[in-house]
Amino acid sequence: MDEMSKSMKAMPDMAAMDMSVMQACMDACAACEQACTVCSTQMMDCSPACMNCADMANTMMRSMMRMQGMTPASMMAMLDACIAMCQTCMDECMMHADDSDVCRMCAQACQACMDACMAMKTMMMASA
Amino acid sequence: MDEMSKSMKAMPDMAAMDMSVMQACMDACAACEQACTVCSTQMMDCSPACMNCADMANTMMRSMMRMQGMTPASMMAMLDACIAMCQTCMDECMMHADDSDVCRMCAQACQACMDACMAMKTMMMASA
Amino acid sequence: MDEMSKSMKAMPDMAAMDMSVMQACMDACAACEQACTVCSTQMMDCSPACMNCADMANTMMRSMMRMQGMTPASMMAMLDACIAMCQTCMDECMMHADDSDVCRMCAQACQACMDACMAMKTMMMASA
Amino acid sequence: MDEMSKSMKAMPDMAAMDMSVMQACMDACAACEQACTVCSTQMMDCSPACMNCADMANTMMRSMMRMQGMTPASMMAMLDACIAMCQTCMDECMMHADDSDVCRMCAQACQACMDACMAMKTMMMASA
Numbered sequence: 001m002d003e004m005s006k007s008m009k010a011m012p013d014m015a016a017m018d019m020s021v022m023q024a025c026m027d028a029c030a031a032c033e034q035a036c037t038v039c040s041t042q043m044m045d046c047s048p049a050c051m052n053c054a055d056m057a058n059t060m061m062r063s064m065m066r067m068q069g070m071t072p073a074s075m076m077a078m079l080d081a082c083i084a085m086c087q088t089c090m091d092e093c094m095m096h097a098d099d100s101d102v103c104r105m106c107a108q109a110c111q112a113c114m115d116a117c118m119a120m121k122t123m124m125m126a127s128a
Numbered sequence: 129m130d131e132m133s134k135s136m137k138a139m140p141d142m143a144a145m146d147m148s149v150m151q152a153c154m155d156a157c158a159a160c161e162q163a164c165t166v167c168s169t170q171m172m173d174c175s176p177a178c179m180n181c182a183d184m185a186n187t188m189m190r191s192m193m194r195m196q197g198m199t200p201a202s203m204m205a206m207l208d209a210c211i212a213m214c215q216t217c218m219d220e221c222m223m224h225a226d227d228s229d230v231c232r233m234c235a236q237a238c239q240a241c242m243d244a245c246m247a248m249k250t251m252m253m254a255s256a
Numbered sequence: 257m258d259e260m261s262k263s264m265k266a267m268p269d270m271a272a273m274d275m276s277v278m279q280a281c282m283d284a285c286a287a288c289e290q291a292c293t294v295c296s297t298q299m300m301d302c303s304p305a306c307m308n309c310a311d312m313a314n315t316m317m318r319s320m321m322r323m324q325g326m327t328p329a330s331m332m333a334m335l336d337a338c339i340a341m342c343q344t345c346m347d348e349c350m351m352h353a354d355d356s357d358v359c360r361m362c363a364q365a366c367q368a369c370m371d372a373c374m375a376m377k378t379m380m381m382a383s384a
Numbered sequence: 385m386d387e388m389s390k391s392m393k394a395m396p397d398m399a400a401m402d403m404s405v406m407q408a409c410m411d412a413c414a415a416c417e418q419a420c421t422v423c424s425t426q427m428m429d430c431s432p433a434c435m436n437c438a439d440m441a442n443t444m445m446r447s448m449m450r451m452q453g454m455t456p457a458s459m460m461a462m463l464d465a466c467i468a469m470c471q472t473c474m475d476e477c478m479m480h481a482d483d484s485d486v487c488r489m490c491a492q493a494c495q496a497c498m499d500a501c502m503a504m505k506t507m508m509m510a511s512a
Contacts, residue, residue, distance in 0.1 A: 030414060037449045040307065043299045048197025051296065051307065055187040056206070058442065062183055065421045069176025074209075074216040078184070081202075081209035088202040158286060165321045168435065171427045179424065179435065186314065193293045304453025311446055312462070315439040325432025325476070330468040334440070337465035340458040348453070 021116075021123050022064055028109075028116035029061035029082070035109035036089060039102050046092035046103060053089035056082050057113055072124065079117045086110040086117070149244075149251050150192055156237075156244035157189035157210070163237035164217060167230050174220035174231060181217035184210050185241060200252065207245045214238040214245075277379050278320055284365075284372035285317035285338070291365035292345060295358050302348035302359060309345035312338050313369060328380065335373045342366040342373075405500075405507050406448055412493075412500035413445035413466070419493035420473060423486050430476035430487060437473035440466050441497060456508065463501045470494040470501075 040050035090110035168178035218238035296306035346366035424434035474494035
């Protein structure tokens with residue numbers, strides 16, 4: 001691998017990234033996993049989406065703790081997947097938000113996780 | 129939600145999908161998770177990428193077992209993330225493939241998982 | 257730590273263990289995780305037990321792939337937890353075994369996982 | 385199943401349990417998973433134990449969020465497994481605690497998780 005492709009592969013300079021944005025994203029993923037796990041036990045229509053979202057949010061959080069094993073390309077794709085999964089879960093839970101406090105809180109945690117993942121993407125593009 | 133947007137959101141008709149393609153993809157994800165988990169314990173440079181890939185492959189496999197909780201959009205984004213993560217892990221492990229049989233087998237399992245995820249994408253686009 | 261306590265802590269000699277028993281246990285855990293994941297999406301009473309069992313079986317499988325990070329004490333405790341969780345899930349699913357093929361298959365996968373974990377315990381005690 | 389064995393199987397009355405003890409245990413498991421995940425990327429001898437402990441702590445946390453799918457027997461066995469895995473990880477990390485702040489923090493998170501799991505056991509036995 002030549003130096004050019006190596007530098008293209010490398011993560012944006014960590015020093016140039018705002019670590020508080022990444023910490024906020026890890027916290028939002030952790031909160032999303034927990035809200036989705038609780039919501040999935042209600043045995044409502046949203047349960048499969050909640051289980052999918054809990055697993056994706058956990059995988060996203062862990063990957064941010066293991067950035068040595070990420071490239072910009074895999075990081076961007078993972079963030080997009082987490083955003084899409086949160087959207088699916090939120091859409092399902094919003095259908096029951098009037099009937100279930102747990103669903104409403106789950107939808108809020110999904111929205112917060114999406115927002116935090118989008119902030120990560122914005123920061124990564126700015127520091128690329 | 130009107131019927132139009134509902135049908136746009138719905139997964140492609142499961143009857144129209146070749147279930148053997150999905151089963152092959154779940155099997156490839158399971159094999160990838162296991163190869164990556166073993167490889168990660170070698171304490172080589174690839175370990176963090178292997179851990180990330182093991183978690184993503186497991187999340188991908190489980191999500192295919194819970195398709196009630198997926199939309200075409202979240203499914204496509206998850207498949208792209210799994211492909212990107214396998215690529216990152218494979219690139220790392222290929223650097224040690226001459227020195228480590230475990231890394232070579234891990235790279236092969238990542239390649240097989242990527243291929244299976246791409247076949248899923250092709251099938252989903254054909255039946256959309 | 258003196259040599260005595262060190263040797264007491266060490267895993268039984270891997271050379272003395274029958275690797276086919278461990279491989280069979282990892283396979284049974286993987287099959288159990290998959291059966292439980294599918295069963296959990298049925299939204300029946302057994303779902304929370306199935307989700308718990310899927311996570312425990314995955315954690316058990318991965319730990320057997322990372323034996324460098326296990327002691328006999330933690331291995332025995334994990335096997336006991338996996339056996340107990342499989343028992344709980346099997347008991348729940350057996351209540352619906354007449355109504356649901358998925359529950360019946362899940363209960364069988366739990367039973368097979370329990371049997372394989374017990375075989376691991378027997379082997380470890382014999383080679384201790 | 386007669387009423388006697390049914391009541392013996394049932395979880396201790398949730399109303400009689402101090403929910404703050406369970407919440408503290410879930411929080412300690414989450415913190416332990418995160419500390420172990422970070423520590424595992426250091427590529428030191430403790431890494432496999434850290435990965436095992438991260439998975440066990442996550443499984444423990446999720447199971448406490450899905451108590452409908454637990455019995456006293458499986459709960460006790462899971463808590464014992466989590467305690468044993470934290471002990472193994474803490475012992476490994478304490479060997480590097482003078483050289484690595486990350487290992488020292490990981491050992492502290494394991495100790496806190498063990499203490500919280502023991503508090504759960506004490507509470508469950510008192511309310512049984």
